[in-house]
Amino acid sequence: MMANSIRVDVDFSQEPQFVFGDLGMRALDRGKFAAFADEAAVIPESQWRELADAAQQAGGGCSQLVTRIYSQKSEGSCVANACSQANEIVQAVQFGKDRVVHLSAISLYKRIGRSASSGANVGDGLEEMSELGVLPLDDEANKARFPHTMPNTGFKTPYPSGWEETAKQFRSVEWLVVNEIEELISALLRQWPVVVGRSGHSIVYADPVFKDGQLLVKYVNSWSADWSEEGFGYDSRKMIKSSSNWAFALRSVVAPEFQGLMR
Amino acid sequence: MQVPNKIACSILVALVLVKLTGSGGASPFAPAGPLRIVIVRESLDTSPELARIVNALRNGPAAAYLKTKGHRLDVLDDDVVDENGKPQVAPAWVEGLALPVLVMLDGKTGRIVSREPLPATADAVLAALQAKGA
Numbered sequence: 001m002m003a004n005s006i007r008v009d010v011d012f013s014q015e016p017q018f019v020f021g022d023l024g025m026r027a028l029d030r031g032k033f034a035a036f037a038d039e040a041a042v043i044p045e046s047q048w049r050e051l052a053d054a055a056q057q058a059g060g061g062c063s064q065l066v067t068r069i070y071s072q073k074s075e076g077s078c079v080a081n082a083c084s085q086a087n088e089i090v091q092a093v094q095f096g097k098d099r100v101v102h103l104s105a106i107s108l109y110k111r112i113g114r115s116a117s118s119g120a121n122v123g124d125g126l127e128e129m130s131e132l133g134v135l136p137l138d139d140e141a142n143k144a145r146f147p148h149t150m151p152n153t154g155f156k157t158p159y160p161s162g163w164e165e166t167a168k169q170f171r172s173v174e175w176l177v178v179n180e181i182e183e184l185i186s187a188l189l190r191q192w193p194v195v196v197g198r199s200g201h202s203i204v205y206a207d208p209v210f211k212d213g214q215l216l217v218k219y220v221n222s223w224s225a226d227w228s229e230e231g232f233g234y235d236s237r238k239m240i241k242s243s244s245n246w247a248f249a250l251r252s253v254v255a256p257e258f259q260g261l262m263r
Numbered sequence: 264m265q266v267p268n269k270i271a272c273s274i275l276v277a278l279v280l281v282k283l284t285g286s287g288g289a290s291p292f293a294p295a296g297p298l299r300i301v302i303v304r305e306s307l308d309t310s311p312e313l314a315r316i317v318n319a320l321r322n323g324p325a326a327a328y329l330k331t332k333g334h335r336l337d338v339l340d341d342d343v344v345d346e347n348g349k350p351q352v353a354p355a356w357v358e359g360l361a362l363p364v365l366v367m368l369d370g371k372t373g374r375i376v377s378r379e380p381l382p383a384t385a386d387a388v389l390a391a392l393q394a395k396g397a
Contacts (some may be wrong), residue, residue, distance in 0.1 A: 191314035
């Protein structure tokens with residue numbers, strides 16, 4: 001489906017980059033996380049267009065806070081990439097785009113996947129992000145700044161000794177489970193990125209937008225910036241509705257000491 | 264000047280400063296350099312309007328202004344902690360005010376320069392900074 005030439009409702013399984021990676025949610029995970037329905041209010045659909053348009057006019061939504069497009073390459077680590085991307089977006093909200101620390105998806109995936117191509121369970125990704133966190137990416141700036149870093153890919157890459165001390169600075173601490181499209185859009189309008197799984201792949205929903213009167217959600221993928229529109233795609237209402245069953249909105253991340261907040 | 268008079272003058276100056284600062288310990292003097300600006304809110308209560316303010320302050324002309332002035336902006340939950348569980352929002356920043364709150368801190372000392380309810384737009388936030396000479 002095309003809406004004015006943008007790619008909408010991409011069938012991930014037909015894309016050359018596709019590696020099955022999202023194993024969904026286990027039934028036993030469903031009681032572990034706070035539910036949107038219990039914690040937050042749904043924004044009426046009658047307000048969505050006005051609010052979405054206002055957000056775009058003011059500079060955009062979560063998509064404007066993305067500072068890096070992940071690339072999972074040929075590993076089935078989409079869940080880890082999406083969870084890490086969501087953390088970076090909320091870092092941008094809390095500390096600003098120039099203070100975002102880019103993260104290593106493989107430092108999360110190694111704990112939730114059985115092999116490079118096994119894929120992972122979304123609930124496991126959230127638990128690990130909340131309890132132990134994730135390591136910074138091994139770019140030059142991070143290697144100079146942090147004692148423990150890892151690359152974004154490479155399932156066999158060993159953890160550096162003592163890695164937990166660094167990873168705990170990058171924990172995602174407040175999540176809400178989304179079960180309905182109304183909750184999902186309400187989360188996005190509040191600038192809470194939403195990790196969703198569809199068609200065996202995990203992505204991060206970023207902005208609700210209206211194109212030719214139709215609701216779309218702009219999402220950020222983890223197939224590098226060479227994919228689609230600089231790494232972004234769009235889902236239509238039908239796909240959003242399907243994706244909104246057991247999606248996860250991230251509200252807050254740890255404010256680590258190195259951010260210097262309590263000097 | 265005799266020593267007792269010096270002491271008396273010091274006490275007088277101190278009393279005047281205490282009177283001027285009032286509650287919250289805000290400094291009466293205009294900031295001399297870049298500020299640490301903190302928006303304290305409860306993320307669960309984030310409205311789309313608040314999200315728009317934050318996004319405008321993170322992107323576009325407002326963000327460029329903050330960067331030009333060297334101001335640092337943090338947007339935090341009132342109960343956010345660091346990796347060791349230590350709170351990162353000082354109670355004095357928000358005491359007596361309903362969230363969300365706009366706090367301006369001296370960039371070097373961390374002393375409170377100003378604190379007030381968060382203005383309704385990003386432009387109003389910048390105006391509040393400029394009113395403080397920032």
